[in-house]
Amino acid sequence: MKVNKKPAVSVGGASSEQPVLVVDKISKVYQTNSGSLIAVDGMSFSVNPQEVVSVIGPSGCGKSTLFNLIGGLTPPSSGKISVSGMPVNGPHPSISMVFQEESIFPWRNVVNNVAFPLEINGVPKAEREEHARRFIQMVGLEGFENHTPSQLSGGMRQRVAIARGLASEPKLLLMDEPFAALDEQTRLLLGDKVIQMQQELKQTILLITHNITEAIQLSDRIVVMSYRPGRLKRIIDIDLPRPRTSEIVSSEEFGRYVAMIWDDLREEASKGMAAADSARATT
Amino acid sequence: MTAKSAIFQKEKWVIPLQLGVTFLFFAIIEIAIELKWLNEYVLSRPSKIFFAFHRIIVEESILSYTAVTFMEVLGASLGLIFIAIPFGILLAQKKVLWQAWGDWVSALAAAPIVLLYPLFLVVFGRSPMTIIVIAFLTGFSPVVIKTVEGITNVRQVLKDVGRSFNLSAYQQFKLITLPAALPAIFLGLRLGLIYAMITVVAVEYLIDLGGLGNIVGELAERYDLPATYAAMCFVVGVSILFFAFLERLEKWLT
Numbered sequence: 001m002k003v004n005k006k007p008a009v010s011v012g013g014a015s016s017e018q019p020v021l022v023v024d025k026i027s028k029v030y031q032t033n034s035g036s037l038i039a040v041d042g043m044s045f046s047v048n049p050q051e052v053v054s055v056i057g058p059s060g061c062g063k064s065t066l067f068n069l070i071g072g073l074t075p076p077s078s079g080k081i082s083v084s085g086m087p088v089n090g091p092h093p094s095i096s097m098v099f100q101e102e103s104i105f106p107w108r109n110v111v112n113n114v115a116f117p118l119e120i121n122g123v124p125k126a127e128r129e130e131h132a133r134r135f136i137q138m139v140g141l142e143g144f145e146n147h148t149p150s151q152l153s154g155g156m157r158q159r160v161a162i163a164r165g166l167a168s169e170p171k172l173l174l175m176d177e178p179f180a181a182l183d184e185q186t187r188l189l190l191g192d193k194v195i196q197m198q199q200e201l202k203q204t205i206l207l208i209t210h211n212i213t214e215a216i217q218l219s220d221r222i223v224v225m226s227y228r229p230g231r232l233k234r235i236i237d238i239d240l241p242r243p244r245t246s247e248i249v250s251s252e253e254f255g256r257y258v259a260m261i262w263d264d265l266r267e268e269a270s271k272g273m274a275a276a277d278s279a280r281a282t283t
Numbered sequence: 284m285t286a287k288s289a290i291f292q293k294e295k296w297v298i299p300l301q302l303g304v305t306f307l308f309f310a311i312i313e314i315a316i317e318l319k320w321l322n323e324y325v326l327s328r329p330s331k332i333f334f335a336f337h338r339i340i341v342e343e344s345i346l347s348y349t350a351v352t353f354m355e356v357l358g359a360s361l362g363l364i365f366i367a368i369p370f371g372i373l374l375a376q377k378k379v380l381w382q383a384w385g386d387w388v389s390a391l392a393a394a395p396i397v398l399l400y401p402l403f404l405v406v407f408g409r410s411p412m413t414i415i416v417i418a419f420l421t422g423f424s425p426v427v428i429k430t431v432e433g434i435t436n437v438r439q440v441l442k443d444v445g446r447s448f449n450l451s452a453y454q455q456f457k458l459i460t461l462p463a464a465l466p467a468i469f470l471g472l473r474l475g476l477i478y479a480m481i482t483v484v485a486v487e488y489l490i491d492l493g494g495l496g497n498i499v500g501e502l503a504e505r506y507d508l509p510a511t512y513a514a515m516c517f518v519v520g521v522s523i524l525f526f527a528f529l530e531r532l533e534k535w536l537t
Contacts, residue, residue, distance in 0.1 A: 073446055090449070097447040101440040107462045117448055120458070168448075 018085060019046035020172050020204045021070065026079035028065050038229035039065040042079070045223050045235060047172065047206050052198055054207040054215035055223045056261065058269035060276075062230025063208045064100070067176040070206065071097045084171050096165035098175040104149050104160045110136060111145040113160050117168035135163040138197055155179075155186045159193065166201065176208045188246040191217045195244055212265070213249055216240070216257045224264050227271040233264055327508040332516065335509035343510065345498055345517055352483055352494040355411050356525070359418035359479040363426045366419075367475065368468060371430025381431055392424030397482055400489055411493070414486045421482040422475030429471025433464030469533040473526070480525060484518060495521065 028040040039062040047053045057063050068074040070081055072091040081088040083095055096117070104113045111132050112119075118128035136145055139159040149157050158178050165173050179187040191214055198205055198218075209215050215222050216238055224233040238257060240248060248254050309329035315321040316328050327335075339345045374381045374388075396417060407413040437460050445459040487496025495518045502511040 071447055073443055091447050093449065095447075097444075099440050099443065101438070103440045103444050105441065105444075105459070105462065107465070116458075120448055120450060120454060 017049050019048050020051075020084055021047040021206060022080075022082045023066075023070065024080045024082075026066075026069055026076050026081060028062070028069055028074065029077040040069065040076075041229035041231045043225075043230065043232050044079075045232060047204060049204055050202045051220045052205045052207065052218050053221045053223060054209055054219040055225060056209055056212065056215045056265065057225030057230065057233075058227050058265060058272045059210060060272050061225045061227050061268065063210070063225065064176060066225075066230065067097075067174065067208045071095055071174055073097075093168075094171040096168050096170035096173050098158075098161050098165045098173065098178045100177040100180050102149075102154070102157055102161075102181075104157055104164065106149045109146050109148050110141060110152070110160055113149070114163045114167050116164055121168075132163070132167055135167050136160075138166070138200065139163045140193060155182050155190055158182070159190065162194070162197070166197065166203065171204060173203055173205045174208075175205065177210065178207075179214065180209075180211075187211070187214060188217070188249065192246050194218055195242075199243055212258050212261050216254060216261070217244065217246065217249060222261065224261065225268075227268040228275065233268070236261065324508070327512045331509035332512045335507075335513035336517070339498070339502075339510050339513050339517065343498060343502070343514075345495070345514060348493065348495050348498045349517075349521060351411070352487065352496070352521075355414045355418065355483045355487075355494060356476070356480050358411070358415035359422060359483065360476055362415070362419035363422050363472060363475045363479065367423050367426035368430050368472070371427040371468075371471075372434060374427065375431045375434035381435075385431070388424050388427050391420070392428070396420050397485055397489075400486055404490065409490060409492060413490070414483055414492065414494070417486050418479040418482040422477075422479035425474035425478065426468075426471040429467050429474070430464070433467025433471075434460055436467070437463040465536065466533075469536070473529050473533065476529060477526065480522060 023043055023045050026040060026043050027038065030037045030039055043066065045053070055063055055066060065074065069076050070088065072081075072088045072095070075089075083092055086092070086094070088095070105116070108116070111129055114132035114135055115123075115128040118131055123131070133142075133145060136142060139162055141156060141159055141163070144152065144156065149160070152160070158181075162173075162175070162178065165175075179190050182190065194205075195218060197203065205218075207215070207218060219238050222236045222238060224236065225231065226233045236257070240251075240253060240257075312321065312326065313329050316323050316326065374384055400413070400417060403413045403417050407416060441459050441463055442455070445455045450458065483494065484496040484499075486492075487494035488500045489496075491497055491500060495514070499511060499514045499518065502514055
């Protein structure tokens with residue numbers, strides 16, 4: 001069980017390849033009516049090729065801000081982000097984003113949702129549909145190609161969103177709590193699906209989550225964030241064997257990781273709860 | 284059983300029920316007139332109204348009047364589609380535009396525009412254009428208001444998906460904003476066309492200028508009560524078909 005107490009930009013796995021993602025001293029400050037709010041403060045970490053890294057932290061620690069910063073939807077106040085050595089100054093073609101909220105288009109059927117990134121890149125219809133079907137099959141939705149989102153369950157809709165994210169063959173798949181709205185069983189089973197896809201495609205993934213089980217089940221490393229301002233608390237290497245399935249959650253080693261991460265998060269979550277209570281008391 | 288199949292099963296008995304209730308209603312009126320509870324010189328017997336249908340179609344050429352009404356509704360519809368929807372889209376682009384114009388558009392919805400028909404007669408003359416313009420203005424507000432509502436209420440996450448794929452402003456509008464807003468736009472269009480259709484028939488009646496409203500007025504002036512009621516039922520039937528067509532079109536497009 002390895003723990004990096006004082007991580008720097010170079011912190012990562014043992015890979016000698018160039019990292020897919022480098023987050024270098026990134027900060028985001030929002031101006032509010034009551035002054036400046038530091039959402040993310042000097043975060044630095046990297047993600048190596050084919051690696052799955054999770055960012056975990058208590059509610060309100062700036063995880064979603066970090067997601068938007070890496071995805072290029074929000075500009076940072078300071079610091080740099082690069083993907084495969086290229087700076088991220090806005091939405092980047094090498095990054096695909098899977099959002100926490102339901103984000104597939106209700107007016108398109110499954111195949112047209114998944115083919116969307118190819119459609120905007122001018123790929124001919126027959127070719128893009130064939131390509132999309134490959135990813136639909138990969139997420140286990142074959143037979144549902146012509147269904148509309150309203151005919152699918154919440155878990156199936158999120159799988160469509162993941163397939164859409166993968167269809168553009170990104171260097172980095174960036175996911176913000178994609179299973180947050182789902183029940184625990186579905187969440188575990190979808191975790192298995194993500195592990196299968198990741199292994200099949202050798203996909204590099206950065207997962208933002210507040211779910212400890214999900215983070216350990218899926219990740220090679222876990223970046224733990226502190227409560228506001230969101231700072232890097234530590235990076236934990238997950239030395240569990242691969243290929244993994246959801247059965248691993250019942251192992252002793254898994255339990256030790258859960259306890260270790262919870263130790264860190266409990267302290268931070270308590271700060272968050274205290275801050276929320278005092279905010280409620282003043283209003 | 285899925286919710287969808289439950290809806291279809293319901294439809295099987297809803298239509299016979301609707302027809303049954305309508306038949307029962309006419310039967311009660313027929314009996315009430317027979318028993319002299321209702322005055323036949325005020326309300327015609329449904330049986331006579333039924334047989335008057337043949338007369339208004341063959342002798343009064345109601346279908347040619349329907350064509351006139353249809354053309355006028357079509358003119359107003361084109362105005363709503365090509366003027367009101369783009370105007371709504373324009374207002375939805377900038378908050379300041381909606382703040383400047385929104386109250387006026389809402390006020391127009393409450394204004395009894397049909398009462399201004401003498402003014403429109405002066406401006407456009409006694410022509411179908413007068414009817415089309417009044418009908419267009421009556422349907423204008425709901426179409427604009429629902430278009431603005433549809434566009435401004437597009438979920439942020441859908442916009443973010445577009446941004447994450449680096450769409451241009453035109454792609455963002457064509458591929459995300461417009462399809463997401465389409466159900467609201469169609470709702471506005473349906474409301475606008477309902478108002479427009481009512482206004483077309485009402486103004487035709489008021490200014491005696493062709494169309495279904497005109498034939499209802501003519502038959503009433505002749506005191507041909509069965510034919511008058513038959514013509515009124517015909518107008519209702521045409522309206523029902525028109526809105527059923529709009530519903531189908533909406534389902535097909537959204």
